[in-house]
Amino acid sequence: MRAEIVAVGTELLLGQIADTNAQWISERLAEIGVDVVHHQVVGDNLLRIQEAIGLAASRADVVLVSGGLGPTEDDITRDAVAAVLGVGMVRRPEIEDQLREKFAAFGRGEMSANNLRQADVPEGATIIVPRRGTAPGLSVRVGAAWLYAVPGVPDEMMEMVTEVIVPELTARGGEGVVRSKVLRCAGIGESRIAEILVDLFRSSENPSLAYLASSGEAKVRLTAKAGSAQEADALIAPLADEVLRRLGDVVFTAEDETLEEAVGRLLRGAGATLACAESVTGGSVGARITAVPGASAYFMGSAVVYAAEAKHSLLGVSLETMAQAGVVSEACAREMAAGARSVFGADLGLALTGAAGPQPHAGAAAGTVWIALDAIERSHAVGYRWRVERDRVRRWAEQAGLDLVRRYLEGRELPPGDRLD
Amino acid sequence: MRAEIVAVGTELLLGQIADTNAQWISERLAEIGVDVVHHQVVGDNLLRIQEAIGLAASRADVVLVSGGLGPTEDDITRDAVAAVLGVGMVRRPEIEDQLREKFAAFGRGEMSANNLRQADVPEGATIIVPRRGTAPGLSVRVGAAWLYAVPGVPDEMMEMVTEVIVPELTARGGEGVVRSKVLRCAGIGESRIAEILVDLFRSSENPSLAYLASSGEAKVRLTAKAGSAQEADALIAPLADEVLRRLGDVVFTAEDETLEEAVGRLLRGAGATLACAESVTGGSVGARITAVPGASAYFMGSAVVYAAEAKHSLLGVSLETMAQAGVVSEACAREMAAGARSVFGADLGLALTGAAGPQPHAGAAAGTVWIALDAIERSHAVGYRWRVERDRVRRWAEQAGLDLVRRYLEGRELPPGDRLD
Numbered sequence: 123m124r125a126e127i128v129a130v131g132t133e134l135l136l137g138q139i140a141d142t143n144a145q146w147i148s149e150r151l152a153e154i155g156v157d158v159v160h161h162q163v164v165g166d167n168l169l170r171i172q173e174a175i176g177l178a179a180s181r182a183d184v185v186l187v188s189g190g191l192g193p194t195e196d197d198i199t200r201d202a203v204a205a206v207l208g209v210g211m212v213r214r215p216e217i218e219d220q221l222r223e224k225f226a227a228f229g230r231g232e233m234s235a236n237n238l239r240q241a242d243v244p245e246g247a248t249i250i251v252p253r254r255g256t257a258p259g260l261s262v263r264v265g266a267a268w269l270y271a272v273p274g275v276p277d278e279m280m281e282m283v284t285e286v287i288v289p290e291l292t293a294r295g296g297e298g299v300v301r302s303k304v305l306r307c308a309g310i311g312e313s314r315i316a317e318i319l320v321d322l323f324r325s326s327e328n329p330s331l332a333y334l335a336s337s338g339e340a341k342v343r344l345t346a347k348a349g350s351a352q353e354a355d356a357l358i359a360p361l362a363d364e365v366l367r368r369l370g371d372v373v374f375t376a377e378d379e380t381l382e383e384a385v386g387r388l389l390r391g392a393g394a395t396l397a398c399a400e401s402v403t404g405g406s407v408g409a410r411i412t413a414v415p416g417a418s419a420y421f422m423g424s425a426v427v428y429a430a431e432a433k434h435s436l437l438g439v440s441l442e443t444m445a446q447a448g449v450v451s452e453a454c455a456r457e458m459a460a461g462a463r464s465v466f467g468a469d470l471g472l473a474l475t476g477a478a479g480p481q482p483h484a485g486a487a488a489g490t491v492w493i494a495l496d497a498i499e500r501s502h503a504v505g506y507r508w509r510v511e512r513d514r515v516r517r518w519a520e521q522a523g524l525d526l527v528r529r530y531l532e533g534r535e536l537p538p539g540d541r542l543d
Numbered sequence: 544m545r546a547e548i549v550a551v552g553t554e555l556l557l558g559q560i561a562d563t564n565a566q567w568i569s570e571r572l573a574e575i576g577v578d579v580v581h582h583q584v585v586g587d588n589l590l591r592i593q594e595a596i597g598l599a600a601s602r603a604d605v606v607l608v609s610g611g612l613g614p615t616e617d618d619i620t621r622d623a624v625a626a627v628l629g630v631g632m633v634r635r636p637e638i639e640d641q642l643r644e645k646f647a648a649f650g651r652g653e654m655s656a657n658n659l660r661q662a663d664v665p666e667g668a669t670i671i672v673p674r675r676g677t678a679p680g681l682s683v684r685v686g687a688a689w690l691y692a693v694p695g696v697p698d699e700m701m702e703m704v705t706e707v708i709v710p711e712l713t714a715r716g717g718e719g720v721v722r723s724k725v726l727r728c729a730g731i732g733e734s735r736i737a738e739i740l741v742d743l744f745r746s747s748e749n750p751s752l753a754y755l756a757s758s759g760e761a762k763v764r765l766t767a768k769a770g771s772a773q774e775a776d777a778l779i780a781p782l783a784d785e786v787l788r789r790l791g792d793v794v795f796t797a798e799d800e801t802l803e804e805a806v807g808r809l810l811r812g813a814g815a816t817l818a819c820a821e822s823v824t825g826g827s828v829g830a831r832i833t834a835v836p837g838a839s840a841y842f843m844g845s846a847v848v849y850a851a852e853a854k855h856s857l858l859g860v861s862l863e864t865m866a867q868a869g870v871v872s873e874a875c876a877r878e879m880a881a882g883a884r885s886v887f888g889a890d891l892g893l894a895l896t897g898a899a900g901p902q903p904h905a906g907a908a909a910g911t912v913w914i915a916l917d918a919i920e921r922s923h924a925v926g927y928r929w930r931v932e933r934d935r936v937r938r939w940a941e942q943a944g945l946d947l948v949r950r951y952l953e954g955r956e957l958p959p960g961d962r963l964d
Binding site: 134135141144145148149152157158159160161162163164165170174302312313314316317320323324332333334343345398400403404405406407408409410411412413415417418421422423424425426427428429431432435436465466467480481508509510511512513514516 | 553557579580584614616649655698819827833836846886902933934
């Protein structure tokens with residue numbers, strides 16, 4: 123079964139809000155093996171909504187229209203559906219009664235007359251009665267397609283999709299389950315991964331391979347369709363094994379976690395604690411680590427020693443090191459990491475110092491970053507030179523630092539010390 | 544001029560990522576008076592991308608295709624554009640050279656051969672040379688429409704739209720100039736702003752008023768179209784004055800800066816330095832402040848004292864306070880702020896402590912946050928209770944903290960101490 127989503131709302135086109143409903147709906151449909159093949163966004167314009175619905179119904183088996191079902195004058199999805207069907211609108215007294223009851227229960231005063239628009243239904247359409255909110259949804263055949271109209275308000279939409287539409291499509295569909303497995307990699311570019319996996323990408327249809335890239339991280343997605351979840355997972359498993367075998371250490375998770383979630387899991391498993399000393403990253407490493415619920419079990423804190431003297435006064439970096447090697451150096455990074463470990467009483471200290479750019483800093487060219495990990499039995503430092511924008515230097519430093527901790531906790535090989543040119 | 548956005552990527556249809564590019568592009572185009580009228584999302588399928596582009600070109604003046612320009616085999620936007628135009632692909636040697644140079648400069652090892660796909664260009668198309676990343680964009684006429692293809696990676700897309708496409712569309716627009724002024728507000732919700740400005744919103748067509756809301760920040764955009772920039776600005780000015788008069792202190796900039804840029808500007812102007820003590824925000828306040836180039840002129844650092852004992856050992860918060868009032872309290876916040884100011888030798892100390900949730904913390908309900916500002920002549924603390932998601936509590940805490948510094952430096956009234964219920 124192929125589905126198409128039509129999101130209605132001028133505020134979406136003006137960029138005032140992001141269309142997060144479509145993403146959520148797509149995920150739910152993918153879980154039951156319904157492929158979302160197109161997604162359109164249209165404004166609060168009768169003719170354009172009508173055209174969008176007509177186009178969708180002509181090429182998809184299931185059309186999900188989200189938005190435009192409220193009580194105000196720019197809520198015209200009902201009218202557009204009626205226009206597509208070539209029918210009139212019928213005022214449904216039972217909905218009118220339900221609306222009045224709901225408003226009385228809300229305790230929000232008199233129900234304004236425009237709410238009655240929600241009791242108007244295209245002739246021949248079925249209502250989907252809402253638990254939350256007041257706007258009923260709609261369900262109706264449009265040619266060979268099944269059309270569902272749901273509210274744009276996220277939790278009202280989610281209730282209807284979860285409780286009514288997904289069960290109905292599941293019952294109607296019969297046709298299999300789609301499962302995905304996402305591997306995430308650090309310290310390697312998407313194009314290098316694609317090169318390593320090129321023959322698998324070309325030859326594998328079900329399961330299939332796809333790549334996603336975002337700043338500093340490359341992901342490999344394996345997707346399979348089969349009669350059941352277990353069968354789909356069984357199709358994926360051998361391909362996943364081969365991909366892992368080829369990619370090796372650069373894969374930091376096969377469970378679609380963030381790098382900081384993976385690090386948290388590993389610290390928790392080792393019963394170890396971490397503290398950071400940040401200069402170039404300004405606090406973003408600590409922010410990422412603490413965004414994960416439960417981080418207080420393994421994260422002590424971060425000394426964001428942005429000013430040079432703070433490296434000495436808070437962490438004990440020696441004045442000699444700061445004068446001789448400078449603050450963007452292997453020696454300074456090692457001392458910052460040891461200082462953080464000591465000052466916070468942690469098992470591991472991670473330090474990041476560098477020149478983010480665009481200016482050079484402390485004698486180091488823009489894009490120079492030194493990262494050090496300090497543990498009771500060893501200290502390891504890695505130097506980088508990234509000729510990229512300031513915010514990318516910071517993002518890549520976060521990734522490299524967290525990945526160093528990850529590799530250390532997994533007992534893997536650590537990147538060689540000097541990656542400067 | 545009417546625009547249509549076509550977002551390419553199966554991961555968008557599978558719901559694995561949200562289409563945030565489209566929202567950002569829509570905002571940028573709205574600022575220059577280009578209306579986004581449709582938005583389509585298609586998967587990595589040659590025929591469907593071709594059809595989507597064809598449909599867009601048939602009904603819009605400007606078509607922006609995002610995604611599918613990378614080096615891997617599922618990056619087929621170039622091929623789809625060529626198919627729409629009915630032309631072949633040409634390998635452009637100058638792009639090949641640029642790609643090799645970039646890879647050498649990245650310092651990430653040998654360039655894999657599949658990157659050369661990015662040097663293939665539909666015959667007759669113009670390249671948009673990227674600064675970041677490697678994927679060139681495309682610019683070409685498709686019938687009467689202007690088509691632009693940009694990478695899906697957000698920062699690469701934003702650079703091309705900002706530096707090449709928006710200026711080109713602005714120059715081509717011809718028919719008058721569109722100017723926008725964006726006021727940003729902190730500590731007030733979009734619906735309250737809309738209530739205050741409702742009559743202006745309804746009555747004002749040129750200049751027009753629009754609202755944008757993102758987490759913790761509400762923006763008011765004034766847009767005017769006239770024969771020249773000066774005329775457009777002159778149309779905006781009286782409306783801006785009235786809006787500022789009504790909104791007052793909640794407006795932290797009329798120059799579309801971020802809150803951290805505004806704070807940086809004010810610190811620089813006052814010749815003052817700032818240090819932070821962060822617990823609930825985990826380092827994100829320091830990260831935001833240091834993301835602004837030149838922050839080292841006014842920012843000393845942040846003590847991210849996530850573990851309770853670190854508040855004592857790094858910042859000198861008294862054991863008595865921690866035992867009696869607890870770490871999520873006015874007293875602890877005040878001591879953290881004073882401690883940061885002292886330890887970093889700064890003029891101002893800003894502290895943020897709280898229970899982000901979903902669990903309560905140290906006897907405080909989820910969503911409780913105390914923020915304190917310490918200066919030589921005064922100390923001020925504000926308590927909040929936000930019944931929202933964990934990441935929203937952290938984001939709102941960042942905004943409230945930075946806004947407290949902003950108001951202090953502007954000599955404005957500070958929020959009353961107790962905003963708990």
